[in-house]
Amino acid sequence: MSPLALAFVITALALIGWVTARARAARFRRGTTRRFSSLPQHHGWFVAMGTLLPALLFLAVWHLTAPALVTEAVLTTPGAATLPPPGLDRVAILAEARNLAAGRSYGAFHPLSEQLAPAYAAAQRRYDWIATAVALLLAFVGGALSFLRVRPGFSARTHVERVIMGALLGASLIAIVTTIGIIVSLLFESARFFHVVPISDFLLGTHWSPQAIDPRDPGASLGAVPLFWGTFFIGAVIAMAVAIPFGLMSAIYLTQYARPATRRWVKPMLEILAGVPTVVYGYFAALTVAPAVRDLGVALGVSWASSESALAAGAVMGVMIIPFVSSMADDSLAAVPAAMRDGSLAMGATSSETIRQVLLPAALPGVVGGVLLAVSRAIGETMIVVMAASGVATLTLNPFASATTVTKQIVDLLTGEAAFDSAKTLAAFALGLTLFVITLLLNVVALIVVRRYREAYE
Amino acid sequence: MSKSLVPGAPVSAAAPAERRPTDWRTASMQRRVRQRYAAERRFRLLGLAAVVASAAFLLFLLASMLARGAGGFVETRIALPLDLARAGLSVTPAQLRGPRADLALAGAGLERAVDAAAGTVFPRAGGAVLLSDAAWLRVREAVKRDPSLLRRRVTIEVPVASRLDIAFKGGGTRAERALARSLAPHLSRGLNRDFLGGADSTDPTRAGIWGALKGSLLTMLVTLLLAFPIGVLSALYLEEYAPRNRWTDLIEVSINNLAAVPSIIFGLLGLAVFLGTFHMPRSAALVGGLTLALMTTPVIVIAARNAVGAVPPSIRDAARALGASPVQVVFHHVLPLALPGILTGTIIGMARALGETAPLLMIGMRAFIAAPPERLTDPATVLPVQIFLWSDDVQTGFIEKTSAAIIVLLVFLLAMNGLAIYLRNRFETRW
Structure with a gap:
């Protein structure tokens, strides 16, 4: 039976259980004045869960183990005796045979896989039948056992609510599992990378050219300092040079000067700027901004200005960050007690004097925290730099020169045609780990700064 | 703040008795006030400029995408006279029914026939080079809808190649635009159904979303x-x-x-x-x-x-x-x-x-x-x-x-x- 049909049958069984149990519970309510802890539908849900959960649990576990069991069964067939010893070839042949058996591919690259395909199909069919039978049996037995418990005195609600609470807890644990998944997978692959390349070469080396890795000394061409510099230069210097003045000034104008009607229109418009997908910014940066920046550079006398300059990518990234900085500044300005502003205005200071000499110094920690969060977002930004920045890692201070970033290199390293565990792909994970750690630190520091500042005024 | 905002007013608290009301009419005071108001206006304008610049960037981004992308929904078609009866296609009407019609028409050399027709009608403009890869597919669809087309002369509008398409929309090189002008009587515009209904392709005129x-x-x-x-x-x-x-x-x-x-x-x-x-x-x-x-x-x-x-x-x-x-x-x-x-x-x-x-x-x-x-x-x-x-x-x-x-x-x-x-x-x- 196909998985979909099986799920359908089990759900149908659960539905039958729900209806019958509900009817039964409703029947023993009739004609008595006794009070019950559970409504009829609680009994219904209890039986439905008793039908569904064991079968689904079994299928989930089965789905993880079955492929291995099928492969084991195939390996015991006589056709498997001529397989090459364990290694990449063997895995490739087995995968091909599996695809042939499942009807996912039509031509076989390897003759042996064509031989093994029937064995695969047979084993798959056998195990599918076992799974179907066991799942149906579990659903039936589970449903029957729970149905037998439906009695007037049985508190089905407690059981149902316990399952619901379990589901709630399980759902919130997924966040922890994801975090652990990120940390473990990054650490694991990075550890394999640092096995090949010394960590000092990676963190302190100043030469980055993954296209030409010397197998005897891979660390010599995998020094990430130019990437760190490029990331810092584009994301934290150029982008912030655009985003901070524009974001801060628009927040000040919108909160202190603009009429409420204007504010109602302009603020969502700025938020649209944040909602535009980064790939659109990247296309705009590559097609419109980058050539303009190069022409500007040539006009300014930098004859070798790159068409993939740091300035183009950074400036567009800065525009993308404007609404983010603006809303953070907005929040911190709003958190300054009105008494401070009123006091300053009452002393005869103009609005701009009040803003510059009272509001901004008071809101500074909040603004700084917001800027740190903005930096963390900018250095993790990928598509703009992938499309508009260059792939050549240089240590330069000139905004018209080309620069590359960590995220750009991760994409370049992983989208090439390299084996999954070559030094190149593993380097991407090491870069990812660095990026993760840096953004995490920035976020933590920013949150501490913002929280301290909030406490000061509350 | 060590300097007083008001010139002449005592800073130290030790001499409060000498304080006199500020005379706001003196020239220096007036100048000060004017300066402060000018600074206020400058600051306010700066804020407005930041908002306007951000909004202008957004509008420019959207407008440039619209201006560049509108053409993507439109295709250029060329009216191509075809005489399929003389093209010697070896298909029987029976083959045109059912799911094997596509294969039958492809095998019968329909693509060659369409290319040849373009070559005889527009020999100086380059013939088949003018047509999109999808051109013969349009003819195929038309023939499937109406098999009688195989026996008579007919003019079918088919999409043109990418270069001519761009030139007709006002882009490309000068020579390409001249070519588009010379062919203009045969060209027309229409909704690009391949774009809205198709998938990726190596030919831009066939690529779909x-x-x-x-x-x-x-x-x-x-x-x-x-x-x-x-x-x-x-x-x-x-x-x-x-x-x-x-x-x-x-x-x-x-x-x-x-x-x-x-x-x-x-x-x-x-x-x-x-x-x-x-x-x-x-x-x-x-x-x-x-x-x-x-x-x-x-x-x-x-x-x-x-x-x-x-x-x-x-x-x-x-x-x-x-x-x-x-x-x-x-x-x-x-x-x-x-x-x-x-x-x-x-x-x-x-x-x-x-x-x-x-x-x-x-x-x-x-x-x-x-x-x-x-x-x-x-x-x-x-x-x-x-x-x-x-x-x-x-x-x-x-x-x-x-x-x-x-x-x-x-x-x-x-x-x-x-x-x-x-x-x-x-x-x-x-x-």
């Missing part, structure tokens, strides 16, 4: 089915039931942290776990949806927590007082009241996921996919990745396709955000 759009819809379906229930359930747990202890703090910290992790890191996670450990199919909508779900869940959790927290405690107290269990309080009363806020947050999170590119590149969704995906495990691509792939293509014909795809993506995002705003305004209660 539907394959990527369908991939996006499948991916979003997986994301929504996972992220929405998980996000809402964990928000309910954290906001309503969770005891205040170290575990709860850990969950909160990881959710807040996940919401700020760069999206590309989720791509690395998807690559290492879903592809590396679980051997799921590369570039499938299923894997893309799973990866984006991990990224979107924290956003939904945070939005849902705000919405749930905004429901006043009196509602909960009233329900408890009437004998509802904690689960009934939340699922019968709190959740329905918080739902508009939760949906708003979910739509905004989904809009972000729809525009996301980097994590999907990591899990191999950058392959050339020439057919729309049929199942969740089929190789697929999504709109933003399609935009990225086309933007990388060297053929000039893809420039307008890229911008047109961007327009399609922005229309979807705008619709989603509009829906979120509508929901917020229509249903959200201010307690």
